Structure formats: structure tokens, C-alpha cells
Amino acid sequence: MSILEMTGVSKSFDGNRVLKGVDFSVEQGEIHALLGENGAGKSTLLNILAGVIPRDGGDVHFDGTHYPHATIAQMEKAGVAFVHQELNVVNDLTVSENIFFNHELTYPLGLLRRTEMVAETRKLFERLGVDMDPTRKVGELKTSQKQLLEICRALHAEAKLMILDEPTTALGNDEIEHLFSILRQLKSEGRSFIFVSHKMPEVFQIADTYTVLRNGELISSGAVADATPFSITCDMVGEQYADEDVYRARELGPVVLELDRLTSESFRDVSLTLRRGEVVALTGLAGSGASELMQALFGAIPLLDGEIRAHGKPASGSIRAAMRGGIGMLPTNRKENSVIPDVSVLENLYLAEHSLSARRQWIHNAREIAQYENLRDALNIRTQGPGVAINSLSGGNQQKVFLARWLNTDADILLLDNPTQGVDVGAKEEIYGLILELATAGKTVVINTLEIPEIQKVSDRCVVLYAGDVVAVLDHDQINERDVMLYSTNAMNAAKGD
Amino acid sequence: MEAKTGNKVWRAVSSLWREHSYIFVFIVILIVYAVTIQLNGKSFTSGHISSILSSQNTVIVGTMAIGMALVIITGQIDLSIGSALVLCSGVTIVVFNMTDNILLTVLAALGSGLLLGAVNGVLAAYAKIPPFIVTLGTMLIYRSLALWAVREIPAEISGSSSSQFAMKSGSASYEFLRMAFGTGSLRIAGFSIPYVSILFLLCVALFVVIAGNTKYGKAVYAVGSNDRAARLAGVNVDRIKASVFMVTGLLVGVASIIQACKVGNITPASSGRSYEMYAIAAVVLGGIAMAGGRGNMAGVLFGALSYSAIDFIIVSIPALSADIQDTFQGLVLILVILVQTAGPVVKERFTSRRRRSRPAAAAAAGTTG
Numbered sequence: 001m002s003i004l005e006m007t008g009v010s011k012s013f014d015g016n017r018v019l020k021g022v023d024f025s026v027e028q029g030e031i032h033a034l035l036g037e038n039g040a041g042k043s044t045l046l047n048i049l050a051g052v053i054p055r056d057g058g059d060v061h062f063d064g065t066h067y068p069h070a071t072i073a074q075m076e077k078a079g080v081a082f083v084h085q086e087l088n089v090v091n092d093l094t095v096s097e098n099i100f101f102n103h104e105l106t107y108p109l110g111l112l113r114r115t116e117m118v119a120e121t122r123k124l125f126e127r128l129g130v131d132m133d134p135t136r137k138v139g140e141l142k143t144s145q146k147q148l149l150e151i152c153r154a155l156h157a158e159a160k161l162m163i164l165d166e167p168t169t170a171l172g173n174d175e176i177e178h179l180f181s182i183l184r185q186l187k188s189e190g191r192s193f194i195f196v197s198h199k200m201p202e203v204f205q206i207a208d209t210y211t212v213l214r215n216g217e218l219i220s221s222g223a224v225a226d227a228t229p230f231s232i233t234c235d236m237v238g239e240q241y242a243d244e245d246v247y248r249a250r251e252l253g254p255v256v257l258e259l260d261r262l263t264s265e266s267f268r269d270v271s272l273t274l275r276r277g278e279v280v281a282l283t284g285l286a287g288s289g290a291s292e293l294m295q296a297l298f299g300a301i302p303l304l305d306g307e308i309r310a311h312g313k314p315a316s317g318s319i320r321a322a323m324r325g326g327i328g329m330l331p332t333n334r335k336e337n338s339v340i341p342d343v344s345v346l347e348n349l350y351l352a353e354h355s356l357s358a359r360r361q362w363i364h365n366a367r368e369i370a371q372y373e374n375l376r377d378a379l380n381i382r383t384q385g386p387g388v389a390i391n392s393l394s395g396g397n398q399q400k401v402f403l404a405r406w407l408n409t410d411a412d413i414l415l416l417d418n419p420t421q422g423v424d425v426g427a428k429e430e431i432y433g434l435i436l437e438l439a440t441a442g443k444t445v446v447i448n449t450l451e452i453p454e455i456q457k458v459s460d461r462c463v464v465l466y467a468g469d470v471v472a473v474l475d476h477d478q479i480n481e482r483d484v485m486l487y488s489t490n491a492m493n494a495a496k497g498d
Numbered sequence: 499m500e501a502k503t504g505n506k507v508w509r510a511v512s513s514l515w516r517e518h519s520y521i522f523v524f525i526v527i528l529i530v531y532a533v534t535i536q537l538n539g540k541s542f543t544s545g546h547i548s549s550i551l552s553s554q555n556t557v558i559v560g561t562m563a564i565g566m567a568l569v570i571i572t573g574q575i576d577l578s579i580g581s582a583l584v585l586c587s588g589v590t591i592v593v594f595n596m597t598d599n600i601l602l603t604v605l606a607a608l609g610s611g612l613l614l615g616a617v618n619g620v621l622a623a624y625a626k627i628p629p630f631i632v633t634l635g636t637m638l639i640y641r642s643l644a645l646w647a648v649r650e651i652p653a654e655i656s657g658s659s660s661s662q663f664a665m666k667s668g669s670a671s672y673e674f675l676r677m678a679f680g681t682g683s684l685r686i687a688g689f690s691i692p693y694v695s696i697l698f699l700l701c702v703a704l705f706v707v708i709a710g711n712t713k714y715g716k717a718v719y720a721v722g723s724n725d726r727a728a729r730l731a732g733v734n735v736d737r738i739k740a741s742v743f744m745v746t747g748l749l750v751g752v753a754s755i756i757q758a759c760k761v762g763n764i765t766p767a768s769s770g771r772s773y774e775m776y777a778i779a780a781v782v783l784g785g786i787a788m789a790g791g792r793g794n795m796a797g798v799l800f801g802a803l804s805y806s807a808i809d810f811i812i813v814s815i816p817a818l819s820a821d822i823q824d825t826f827q828g829l830v831l832i833l834v835i836l837v838q839t840a841g842p843v844v845k846e847r848f849t850s851r852r853r854r855s856r857p858a859a860a861a862a863a864g865t866t867g
Contacts (some may be wrong), residue, residue, distance in 0.1 A: 342791035355732035
């Protein structure tokens with residue numbers, strides 16, 4: 001019997017169709033893996049199921065009831081629990097207070113029946129084989145325990161269907177095993193799960209059935225036993241549609257950047273050499289360490305071991321050391337990490353140059369405006385003028401201002417972390433063209449991105465990370481969506497293991 | 499044609515209002531002051547403006563408020579300046595009484611101010627203790643040190659009883675300091691401007707230039723606006739955060755020279771009480787955002803002037819006692835901020851309602867047409 005039946009679900013954001021009539025169903029007592037690339041529509045579908053966002057069309061039947069206008073409260077009451085990727089526990093309360101959060105047992109006047117709640121929590125933990133002290137502060141728990149706590153809270157609220165959004169990203173191998181054994185037990189009790197993960201080995205370890213979405217459409221669905229990591233990956237990436245227009249093979253110069261056995265908390269033993277004019281892509285799914293590697297190159301997070309040399313000179317240790325070595329970084333999350341919201345476009349543009357040339361404090365306005373105009377024309381930045389607020393620009397144009405921030409310092413090694421995040425398609429193409437132009441002009445570019453077509457378009461080499469290790473370095477001709485995805489999900493090794 | 503120029507003027511005024519509303523606040527307060535003087539049967543003269551310019555609230559609190567503005571622009575706060583003023587003034591007076599040397603006295607004031615500011619800065623920026631807590635602690639420490647010192651230091655050095663530091667009079671350097679940083683004034687075309695007011699105006703001008711035309715100034719705004727992004731653009735965020743406290747300390751040093759010379763003495767138990775709050779009020783009246791990252795340093799000038807003008811208004815109304823002063827200052831502060839924050843909200847409501855009714859109006863026009 002199906003506990004969940006979603007039919008013809010569709011949703012658009014600003015005229016952009018992210019779900020195009022998707023059918024999705026989950027049987028009672030099964031673990032159903034929901035798979036797809038970033039932007040395939042998974043989170044939109046799950047948010048519709050949990051009542052977080054309203055759908056445009058289609059039907060949702062849960063546990064025999066039709067929900068025409070599902071709300072969060074309704075779906076929670078019906079027994080749908082969403083265990084989010086970012087943990088939603090209250091660190092300052094105890095374990096049992098978290099379990100009973102918002103459903104506290106009370107005496108009249110609202111006084112808490114604390115001993116009863118602790119006892120009940122203990123009973124729940126015993127049943128599940130969870131080893132946790134109900135009276136401990138949640139802030140003292142490990143991330144994996146918090147993850148378990150969230151699942152326990154959902155169970156306590158009598159959830160029939162639990163949505164686990166990448167529940168293993170923060171867990172070690174033993175902890176994953178423990179989680180899976182608990183999931184299997186709950187499954188045997190008749191609970192159902194939707195399991196979202198990018199790690200192919202896990203899917204084959206725990207899931208009974210799977211559904212693949214791509215570009216908002218249902219691609220395939222069936223029993224995991226009848227599929228292979230290879231076939232599922234192919235379903236996820238689909239046809240090769242990357243056009244090779246912009247990429248041109250180029251003559252590369254001498255080595256400018258050397259990474260020597262770099263190790264941090266998120267990656268291990270990464271050694272690479274990059275040449276002048278080369279474009280190298282780092283990629284890997286959440287938790288792979290690709291983004292951290294890029295931040296470490298810029299000195300923004302500390303290295304435990306290893307050394308970075310730029311132009312033959314040490315450039316590790318701090319952001320200033322990296323900047324003096326000619327390294328500049330365009331960070332991910334533009335709004336948080338790049339935008340200075342209260343100051344003008346010109347001031348945003350000049351911030352990095354100012355901090356490098358702080359010996360000469362006086363600002364020459366006319367000179368800066370002339371330089372701004374050069375960069376504006378070179379990068380085709382569309383603004384009303386140098387004095388306008390940075391937030392009056394579109395995302396793509398803001399991104400170009402922050403790229404200009406580094407070009408203005410004469411940095412010749414550019415690290416671009418998710419450079420096309422939150423910019424529209426046209427601006428994306430423009431940024432790709434720009435990256436290749438810069439490389440042709442002798443800049444060395446490192447991009448970190450999850451979008452494989454992007455990697456194909458611009459990069460000479462692609463470095464794939466999985467769980468902190470470099471699992472593959474592919475040359476331009478070897479880069480294709482299927483292989484990169486196989487390496488990033490470690491499906492290559494899972495397949496070998498079979 | 500007339501309508502067009504009218505429009506242009508209106509646009510200029512409204513942009514001035516948006517960006518420099520503190521000027522209007524000051525003008526309104528000044529008009530109220532002029533009216534109360536006229537109602538009392540006297541006439542409003544340049545002397546009144548000159549006395550606002552040279553009042554303690556303007557020159558002493560105002561000078562410190564310049565530093566406070568920088569601290570607030572970086573998203574921090576300094577509660578210790580009132581106490582630091584007392585301690586620095588004590589040091590200044592003691593050094594003067596011991597050396598009778600003008601240069602040493604000035605250096606002692608600036609040096610002790612810088613040191614006290616550095617303590618705040620290092621604890622807040624490098625030890626990562628919230629600035630509110632750090633400066634709350636040093637607020638207690640600095641004043642209590644002054645209270646302790648005034649009792650312990652022999653009367654011939656402290657210059658007075660066991661409760662007050664006082665400048666020793668009689669020497670030529672005493673007369674010079676009292677004149678230069680106290681009572682003296684420059685006369686131009688019948689208008690007399692006290693030297694201390696000129697000093698204050700110069701300080702404001704200096705920091706308007708620093709904030710607007712130096713890389714340091716830009717970094718201060720960037721840190722207050724988004725310190726993560728500033729760090730990732732190579733700004734040494736910790737150093738900037740510490741430096742604004744040190745600049746504030748230097749300005750407290752300047753203010754303590756004025757305090758020592760203008761007043762001649764300082765009483766640790768009662769002087770400089772709540773000055774940190776007055777300085778914050780001047781900063782806020784000067785249109786500088788408490789959240790950091792935004793505001794014009796010139797605003798501090800008008801903020802400080804507005805704040806002391808309110809004082810003069812209360813004093814000029816015989817029916818009001820001086821005790822009620824803070825009530826009015828508090829009310830004006832809240833009122834000004836209410837207008838600034840509620841104004842845009844009301845305007846937004848108004849325009850959105852108009853926008854909503856416009857399609858209806860257009861539809862109605864369609865049916866009649």
C-alpha cells in the first residue's frame with residue numbers, strides 16, 4: 001500500500017518551471033532514495049510535500065487522505081517529518097527538552113513534568129538502541145548525535161514518513177552504520193523514509209527503491225536491486241548537451257602555483273601544480289572538501305600540513321600572504337562573503353586594492369574612477385555609475401564587480417568559488433567567456449563548481465574530490481558529465497566493489 | 499517652466515533630507531531655541547550660537563563623539579569614554595602640576611588616552627570579548643582608578659582637596675593653557691569664536707577627510723557593513739576594530755585637555771557621568787546607523803550641536819528646572835529616530851496603497867472612456 005502518492009506535481013518560480021508534472025510515490029515500510037543533480041527539483045518536491053511551499057498543480061495523497069492545500073502544520077500532524085540537512089536542534093536545551101520541544105508535558109499553569117519527559121525519552125532511546133543521556137545539553141553532543149536526536153524527535157512525534165535530506169554528510173563510517181541499522185529497524189516496524197543522498201554506495205546499501213529527477217521531470221523509478229550505480233548516474237545526468245563553443249586549447253606557460261601535500265580538517269594530501277594560463281576545475285559534492293581546498297588556497301581556512309607556493313615563493317598561512325603571492329578569490333555566497341552592502345560600487349571594487357596598497361593612504365578619486373571605467377568596459381559591467389549602491393546591480397553584474405576587485409589588484413591566480421551561483425543563464429555564458437579570456441591573457445584560474453557542463457566548457461583539467469581525497473584528475477578530453485558524476489559519488493568504487 | 503525648477507529644488511532638498519537629515523534636525527532645534535529666546539523678550543544673537551558652539555556638551559562630548567562614531571560605524575560600542583575622560587584629565591592635571599610644561603601636559607593627555615583606548619581595542623578585537631562587555635568593565639575600572647588616585651595623591655600634586663584634581667594657577671603656562679583651551683576666542687568681523695570650538699571643528703574636519711578620502715576610512719565602513727566580506731578582500735578586520743578604539747582614546751585625550759583647561763578641574767566622583775550616553779546620542783542624532791557601516795562623519799558635528807542646543811532651550815525656559823533636562827533630551831532623541839525609522843515605513847504604506855488603487859482607477863477610467 002502506498003503511504004504517499006504525489007501525482008502531476010508542478011511548480012514554477014518567476015515563470016521558471018522547476019517541476020513539470022512529477023509523479024512520486026512511497027510504499028509503506030520502504031526506504032526510497034530520491035536522486036538528482038543540483039537543481040533537478042528534489043528540494044522543491046520535498047518542500048511541497050512538507051507543506052513549506054504551495055504547489056501550482058497536481059495532487060498529494062498521504063496515508064489515504066487528500067491534501068489540496070497542504071500546510072506545514074497539517075502535514076506534521078498527518079505524520080510527515082522533515083529532517084533537514086542543517087540541524088534544527090536547540091543547543092541550549094537538554095536532549096529530552098528537544099524531543100518534547102513544543103509538545104511539552106505540563107502540569108496546570110504550564111509547569112513542566114520534567115521527570116516524566118526524561119523517562120519517556122529514555123524509553124524511546126532504549127527501543128532504538130540510541131546511547132544518549134536525556135539530561136545532557138544538546139550543545140555538548142557530536143553532530144552525529146544531533147542527527148540521531150532529530151530522527152528520534154520525528155519518531156516521537158509519531159512520524160509515519162521521514163524525509164532525510166543528506167543525513168550522512170556530517171557522519172563518520174561507524175556512525176553511518178549505526179544510523180542505517182536504526183533505519184532498518186524502523187523500516188521493519190512499518191515506517192517509511194525518503195532518503196536524499198549524493199553518495200551512490202549508500203543508496204545501494206540502504207535504499208529499497210529509487211526515483212531520479214532531472215530538470216524537474218521524472219526520469220526513472222524502480223527497485224534499487226534492478227539498477228546499477230552506473231545506470232542511475234546516467235539517468236541523473238542525461239544527454240550530453242554541453243556545447244564546446246567557448247573552449248579553445250591554449251599554449252600553457254610555466255608553473256605558477258604549487259600545492260604540496262596540503263592537508264586540513266576537510267581534505268588530505270592534495271598535491272597539484274598549475275601553469276600560467278591554465279583553467280583548473282575543482283569539483284565534488286557537499287562534504288568532498290573541494291570548497292575548503294579553495295578557501296585554504298586563499299589562506300581563509302588554516303592548513304594542518306603542507307605548503308602553497310605561488311611564483312616559487314611561499315604563499316600559505318594567511319589571506320594577506322596569498323594576496324601578496326598574486327592570488328585572489330571570488331568566494332561563494334556572494335551576499336555573505338563579497339557584498340559590502342552599505343557602500344558604493346566603486347568602494348566595493350577598490351576594497352582589495354586598498355588593503356594591498358595601504359602604505360599610501362590618500363585616495364585619488366579621479367584616478368579610481370578612470371580605472372573603474374576601464375574595468376567596467378573590459379568586463380561589460382552594467383551599472384548606473386560608480387557611486388550607486390552595489391545592491392542596485394543584478395547578480396551577474398555584482399559578480400563581475402567582485403571579479404574586477406581582483407583584476408584591479410593585478411592578481412594573476414584567480415580562485416572562483418561557484419562563480420555562476422545565483423546568476424541567470426545569459427550572465428553565466430558571459431562569465432564562461434570571461435574566464436577563458438582571462439586565461440588567454442595569462443591568468444591562472446581555479447574554479448570550484450558542482451555544475452559539470454560548466455567544467456566541460458572552461459577547464460583544461462578537472463580535479464574530483466570525494467570525502468577529502470582527490471579521486472581523479474581528468475584532462476579536458478576526459479571530462480564528461482557521466483564520469484565526473486561517477487567519481488564524485490564514488491560510484492566508480494562502488495561498482496568495482498560489486 | 500516654473501514647475502520644473504520647483505521640482506528640481508524639491509528633488510535636491512529631498513535628497514539632502516535623505517542623506518543629511520541631521521542638518522534639518524539641527525535647524526529645527528535652533529529655530530525652537532530662537533523662538534523661546536524671543537518669547538522671553540530677548541533677541542537671538544550670534545552670541546547664542548557661539549555659546550552653543552563652545553559649551554561643554556559640544557566641545558568635550560562632541561570631540562569624544564567623533565571617536566564614538568568611528569567605533570559605531572565598525573559595529574561596536576564604547577561605554578568607557580566618560581570614565582576615560584576623568585582618568586585622562588586626572589593624569590593631565592597631575593602632569594601639569596608636576597612639570598608646569600605645556601608640551602609634556604599635552605603629550606600626557608594624548609598618551610594616556612591612547613593607552614586606555616588600546617586596552618579596549620585589544621580586548622575587543624583580539625581577545626574577541628564583546629565590546630559592550632569590555633568597555634562596561636573598563637568604564638568601572640577607569641573611574642575607580644581616578645577616584646582612588648585622587649585620594650592617594652598628595653594635595654600639592656593633585657592641586658586640590660582629596661576629591662578633585664585641579665590645575666595649579668599662577669604660572670605663565672597656566673595662563674596660556676587656560677586661554678588657548680579654555681576661555682580664549684578668535685575675533686573675526688565682530689563674531690567671536692572660542693579656540694576650543696575651532697579645535698573641535700578641526701577635529702571634525704580631519705575625520706570627515708579620513709573617513710571619506712583615505713583607505714583606512716573606507717576599510718572602517720567595510721568592516722562595519724560586512725566584516726566577513728571585508729576579511730576576504732584582505733582587510734585586517736581585527737586591526738581596524740582595535741584601531742577605532744585607539745583613535746577614540748586619542749580624542750578622549752584631546753577632550754581631557756579641554757576639560758582640564760576650560761573647567762580647570764575635574765571631580766572623579768561626579769564629572770563626566772553619562773558622557774558615553776551623550777556621545778552615543780550625538781552620534782545617533784548625527785544620522786549614523788547603530789548597526790554599523792553607514793553614516794557621515796559630518797553628522798557628528800550637527801548631532802553634538804543639536805544635543806547641546808536642547809540644553810540651552812531648557813535653561814532658557816525659566817519655568818523648567820535643570821533636572822528635567824535629560825527627559826527632554828531623551829524625548830527628542832526618540833522622536834528624531836522615530837521620524838527617521840517610521841518615516842520610510844509610512845511612506846511605503848502610502849505608496850503601496852496608491853499603487854494598489856491605481857489599477858482600479860485605470861479600470862474605472864477605461865469604462866468611462
